[in-house]
Amino acid sequence: MNMIEAINSALDIMLERDPNVILMGEDIGYFGGVFRCTAGLQEKHGKTRVFDTPISECGIIGAAVGMGAYGLRPVPEIQFADYIYPGIDQLISEAARLRYRSAAEFISPMTVRSPFGGGIFGGQTHSQSPESLFTHVAGLKTVIPSTPYDAKGLLIASIEDNDPVIFFEPKRIYNGPFDGFYDQPVQPWSKHPDSVVPEDYYRIDLGKAKIVREGEAFTVLAYGTMVHVAKAVVEHHGVDAEIIDLRTLLPLDIETIEESVKKTGRCLIVHEATRTSGFGAELSALVQERCFYHLEAPIERVTGFDTPYPHSLEWAYFPGPIRIGEAIETLLKD
Known part of the structure; x- marks a missing residue:
């Protein structure tokens, strides 16, 4: 389906x-x-x-x-x-x-x-x-x-x-x-x-994130379309990143996030919404509060721009390979 x-x-x-x-x-x-x-x-x-x-x-x-x-x-x-x-x-x-x-x-x-x-x-x-x-x-x-x-x-x-x-x-x-x-x-x-979707009834409990890709270099937090974008960019750059699909923003599976970031020591957040007061800001605060002594680099965010949504330039508005790639390089430079 x-x-x-x-x-x-x-x-x-x-x-x-x-x-x-x-x-x-x-x-x-x-x-x-x-x-x-x-x-x-x-x-x-x-x-x-x-x-x-x-x-x-x-x-x-x-x-x-x-x-x-x-x-x-x-x-x-x-x-x-x-x-x-x-x-x-x-x-x-x-x-x-x-x-x-x-x-x-x-x-x-x-x-x-x-x-x-x-x-x-x-x-x-x-x-x-x-x-x-x-x-x-x-x-x-x-x-x-x-x-x-x-x-x-x-x-x-x-x-x-x-x-x-x-x-x-x-x-x-x-x-x-x-x-x-x-x-x-x-x-x-x-x-x-x-x-591959079963035709019969099944449910996925709310509040459970999914590890889409296991890795050691850094943790990517994403949801929706950006899960696929982040995965493609990570694999294009050949880096060993762990990608977490949040699936539900509230209730949030903070335990899975915390375990991953403590393992990798680095965190990249990707979402399509505007940067200021976007959900990535809350994620960044939670990771900082819970994983501070495990972080080896500042948390990176790649988001939409703080502008009205552009009609003809929407593809430039999305987080994509250039901006995500730059964030990856910044995360791993130290």
Whole structure:
């Protein structure tokens, strides 16, 4: 499966397993979603389980909060992550706080799916990476898969979770992984080992990172598309780096990160979002606090730029082989 098919499979399975699961969002029903992640699900499960909504992100998320409190398990789709901002008050003030403010009388078991990041020349309103906004909010969980196999298992675990989850799907790798050297996928997912996705139910617990590549020279922390970019650059430079795919930003698997950095003594953080207040800043602080006496060089970050998202120059905006290569040289020079 590619990532789109894996997500579709996860949604199909959860609709079959749990009658309380509801899919809702703009164009997700008859049309099957702008990226076709929900294709065929309305026809199979009916219009009361998979239905279209008005163009109102505040209304979509607000309705999902109420559905969750009532006992349903809604999975709203926000068509692009850039569109999530009108609904952010519902996520922060209602969904994230409902369990605490009601003394656990009510919960908000909703999973907000949304494509995020660049890679389709969508410009400023279709390409943003707002993940750090949600990792700042107590009560929300933030999940970002990097492979079809992980996407299915993590999405199932998210839907089964009793707290609200933000599930960001890196649309740049929906159909195949990028390596950062070219503006086209290096191969379709069908030729990648992580495209072997079981058709049946399985889950990957939230809060568990994955060691994508073992190594001794330094540790790379990445998620989503940047896992593939970092791996390609590391292998191009022929360095013995350990690459960790975080998979979930919150809850964060700090134990795996700490063990790796203490082993390698060096750390490189790569993400697509802007540098200032990006999630890499939190990672850097955590590594500094927990691994200070094991570090042999300053922590390096390679990120997007602190600028509005560039439409025609998006490929220069992404962390790629030049900037990641320079960070690697800096890490290893001492």
